[in-house]
Amino acid sequence: MSLPGKRSMEKPNILWISNHDSSAWNFGCYGDEYGHTPNIDRLAAEGVQYANAFTASPICSPSRTSIYTGMYPTTLGTHHHRSIVIRPKGIKLLNKILTDAGYICTEPDSDINLYISREECQQYQEFSDFWEAFNEKKPFFSYYKLNDSHASVFKLKPTDAREQRSSLLEDEELHDPKDVPVPTFVPDTALFRERMALFYDALANVDKRVGKILNKLEELKLNENTIVVFWADHGTGYPRGKIHTYDDGLKIPLIIRFPEKFQHLAPALPGTVIDELVLHMDLYATTLQFADIPIPGHIHSRNLCGPHKDEPRDFVCSARDRLDNNPEMIRTIRTKKYRYIRNFLPHQPYASFYPDGGYFSPIPEKASPEGDFWETSCLPRQQRIHDPDGVFLMYCLPSMPKGNGLPKKYQKYLIWQARKPFEELYDIEKDPESIHNLVGDPTLSHTIDELRSKLFDWMIETEDLGLIDETEIIVRASAYGGINREIGIHCTNFSRILETADLARLGVVGQKELITRLEDPDSAVRYWAVTGLSSYQFDSHTINRILLCLDDDSISVSLAAADYLVRAGKGSETISSFTQGLKSDILWARIRAGAYLSYCSRSQLQSMAPLIPVLQKAIKKETILGPEHEHYIQVDQFPGMLNSQRDIIGNEWVLNRAMKRIQLAADEKI
Secondary structure, three states, rough: OOOOOOOOOOEEEEEEEEEEEOOOHHHHHOOOOOOOEEEEHHHHOOOEEEEEEEEEOOOHHHHHHHHHHHHOHHHHHOHHHHHHHEEOOOOHHHHHHHHHHOOEEOOOOOOOOEOOOOOHOOOOOOHHHHHHOOOOOOOOOEEEEEOOOOOOHOOOHHHHHHHHHHOOHHHOOOOOOHHOOOOOOOOOOOHHHHHHHHHHHHHHHHHHHHHHHHHHHHHHOOOOHHHEEEEEOOOOOOOOOOOOOOOOHHEEEEEOOOOHHHHOOOOOOOOOOEEEEEOOOOHHHHHHHHHHOOOOOOOOOOOOOOOOOOOOOOOOOEEOOOOOOOOOOOOEOOOOOOOEEEEEEOOOOOOOOOOOOOOOOOOOOOOOOHHHHHOOOOOOOHHHHHHHOOHHHHHOOOOOHHHHHOOHHHHOHHHHHOOOOOOOEOOOOOOOOOOOOOOOHHHHHHHHHHHHHHHHHHHHOEEEEEEEOHHHHHHHHHHHHOOHHHHHHHHHHHHHHHHHHHHHHHHHHHHHHHHHHHOOHHHHHHHHHHHHHOOOOOOHHHHHHHHHHHHHHOHHHHHHHHHHHOOOHHHHHHHHHHHHHHOOOOOHHHHHHHHHHOOOOOOHHHHOOOHHHHHHHHHHHOOOEEEEEHHHHHHEEEHHHHHHHHHHHHHHHHHHEEEHHHHHHHHHOO
């Protein structure tokens, strides 16, 4: 390519470098003394570094969707992992706005929860030949996506990790497992130390890639016109990091380097550490400010730089929702001092896969009925590399000597428990690992109430679609051309839905009201009434009331009732409801039915054998979404994303696994 000529650089080039699965404190510039990240540390020294940067979600696809749309995933309806949705009119990807303003842009990230048509992608430059095709007469927006440190590195063997994730390192640059920092809440085993060292090797590899990118800018004499941004999508992929709503999962590195020509856009001098609370989706508005493009009024992103910098936030909020097989709803609010967490499904474990008997029971012998069933508690062995929690990496031989469960001292760490508390509060200044849950401390009751109130206000103000079950969203969106966002715009009942979702926290008083709301006219309220009652001890009165919900018009309510009843020992009564869910044309309804069954014990599944032929047919079902999605699927640039959700997540990880568990439970009964 020809080198840049004398074009007027009125607008800067903008270069994003993103990294997979790395918490802020994994980098030297954020205080890590074990790792080796000199290029990223140099970038921080030459730019501004944000000490309190967080993501909207601890999961990759909703997190990345937020940064490309400038909106909370919970508002846009993109909060469930890889739940590709239809974009409302007026919602433009950052790349599109920049392209329309004269920028040359590389393609957006493929791991976002929106349809992106092939026609739209034709406007963007393919990344592979970007530098060669770069037109020096126009400014560029280029995006590098690095993934050496992805969570799967924790499941790789050292030889594979060396080949795939740390090939740029010399042998003397590899990290010594004996010196590796081990989080308090993870069993300190030789296996974990080995894998944590592999992660740091991978991160050093990332740093070398960053160095090569920065050198390329200098080689092409573009560094004096280019603003460089480095960020991660969410936290590190060890247990209780990525996918969880603690700082380990949500706190990320965020660094912006300004060339001298554009220092007037910088919020502070080079080398400054800024401690204000920011979300990485603030880069949407900030990047538009860099390019001197008007910032849309509908977005939640805030501008961090330039003459029109927005006021700092007092707090940031994040959300965790379904990941693959694991239905979930957690909301959290973070101030500089505290993190408050509200778990709306406390009757479920944190872990996506949970062994029958729990993590503290001995591992059953292989080739025994107990051992065979235990094997179905997690992914098939050949796919265990995808275990999103990494917990089975710890919970297996050779980590657990003689097949014992986890050491008892880890019982105090919530990630390993069969249930979650309704609420969590951590003093981050005193407890940066978020170990000591302060809920219950009478001196902090006002703080808890205040943070809960602010979090709930945020949920209402941003029209949090997590309050409406995933399948119900798809059903309701069909009235609006399949656009999830329209549900939030037209919903007038968010306050009552949230109030219902919170009732289980109130004990006996809440239980009585939940039973009353089983007959509410709003199916979202009825769903939370059933779900909330799942947090209480089973009793005959509640069981009889929920039996009536099996015939609810809403498939979400019917399946929630079936889940409650099979846990209560009434599985034979639920066959019809599970059958309805498994026959649905909506993939997420089939996944939900299978996911509910996947968390049941052997004894609970012994009466569910009639579902085996239904599951066999469900596995062969090809439909994913309603007819309103057909056009978007046909023109989508990344059609494989939805197909993999059906074929791998839905059929293999959920339905086939549920069927095998039922078969094993039924065989034992015989």
